[in-house]
Amino acid sequence: MIDDRPVMDDHLHLDPDAHRGIDAVRDFARVGGTHLLVVNKPSWHLGVEAETGADFRPVFERTIEIVDEAASELEGNAWPVLGVHPGLITRLVDDRGFDPEEARDLMQAGIDVAAEYVDSGEALALKSGRPHYEVDDDVWAASNAVMRRAFERGAELDCAVQLHAEASEDMTEVADWAADAGLPSHRVVKHYASGRLEGPTPSVMADKDRLQTAAERGEPFLMETDYIDDPDRPGAVLGPKTVPRRVRWLLENGFEEAVRMAHVETPKQVYSIDTEATLERD
Numbered sequence: 001m002i003d004d005r006p007v008m009d010d011h012l013h014l015d016p017d018a019h020r021g022i023d024a025v026r027d028f029a030r031v032g033g034t035h036l037l038v039v040n041k042p043s044w045h046l047g048v049e050a051e052t053g054a055d056f057r058p059v060f061e062r063t064i065e066i067v068d069e070a071a072s073e074l075e076g077n078a079w080p081v082l083g084v085h086p087g088l089i090t091r092l093v094d095d096r097g098f099d100p101e102e103a104r105d106l107m108q109a110g111i112d113v114a115a116e117y118v119d120s121g122e123a124l125a126l127k128s129g130r131p132h133y134e135v136d137d138d139v140w141a142a143s144n145a146v147m148r149r150a151f152e153r154g155a156e157l158d159c160a161v162q163l164h165a166e167a168s169e170d171m172t173e174v175a176d177w178a179a180d181a182g183l184p185s186h187r188v189v190k191h192y193a194s195g196r197l198e199g200p201t202p203s204v205m206a207d208k209d210r211l212q213t214a215a216e217r218g219e220p221f222l223m224e225t226d227y228i229d230d231p232d233r234p235g236a237v238l239g240p241k242t243v244p245r246r247v248r249w250l251l252e253n254g255f256e257e258a259v260r261m262a263h264v265e266t267p268k269q270v271y272s273i274d275t276e277a278t279l280e281r282d
C-alpha cells in the first residue's frame with residue numbers, strides 16, 4: 001500500500017491463458033496497488049466468434065475466474081466489468097458478413113447476458129461504447145443502439161457502464177441518453193479519458209499531463225492504465241505498475257485531495273464500492 005491508502009486501477013485487462021495474467025496483478029500490488037476493475041478482453045481475442053448472446057458466456061466466466069484469482073493477490077479487492085467491445089461491430093460487418101442491424105442485435109444480446117452477471121452479483125458493471133474510428137452511418141447508428149441498451153440495463157440494475165468510445169472532451173449528449181434511460185450521468189464512465197470531460201465521469205489515462213489537468217479541475221475522476229496484457233503489443237498502453245507510481249507522483253506534488261477523489265470518493269459515487277472498507281490493514 002501507499003501510506004495505508006487504497007489505490008485503484010479503474011480499467012485494465014488480464015489474459016487468463018496466453019500472457020502475464022496474475023503476474024501483472026502481482027506487479028501492480030508490489031508497488032502499492034490495492035484494487036482493480038478488470039474488463040473482459042474482446043471476445044475474439046479469447047477465441048470466441050459469437051453467433052448468439054449465450055456465446056459470450058465463456059468470455060465472461062473466464063474473466064470472473066481470473067478476477068477471483070486477482071483478488072487473492074491484493075490487499076483490497078478486484079471486480080469484473082463485463083460487456084461487448086464496440087469494435088466487434090466492425091468484425092461482424094466487415095469480416096463475417098453481418099448487416100449492421102444483425103450485428104446490433106447480437107451485441108445487444110451479449111449486453112443482456114453480461115447484465116445477468118451483474119444482477120447475480122458476479123460482476124460490478126457493464127462495458128459498452130461505440131467505435132473510436134470512422135464508420136458508416138448505419139454502423140454508427142447500430143453502435144449507438146447497442147450503447148443505449150447498456151444504459152437501459154445499467155438503469156435497471158443500478159450499475160455503472162464503462163464506455164469505450166472516440167476521444168472527446170464533451171460527451172454530454174451520450175450522458176443525456178443515459179439519463180433518458182434512467183442511468184445518472186455520473187454512472188457513465190468514459191474509459192481512456194483525458195483530464196477534462198463534460199458529461200460522463202472520466203477514467204483518466206495515468207500519464208502525468210492528463211492527471212495534472214484532472215487533479216487541478218477538482219472534479220470527480222478515476223485513474224486507469226488500459227493495460228491489455230497482449231504479448232504482441234507490449235507498449236500499446238500503460239503497464240500495470242503505472243497507477244501506483246502516478247499516485248506517488250500526485251502525492252509528491254501536493255494533490256492529496258485528488259488522490260482521495262480518484263481512489264475513494266469517485267469509486268464510491270460511481271460503483272457504490274468502499275475501497276477503504278475493503279482494504280486489509282494490519
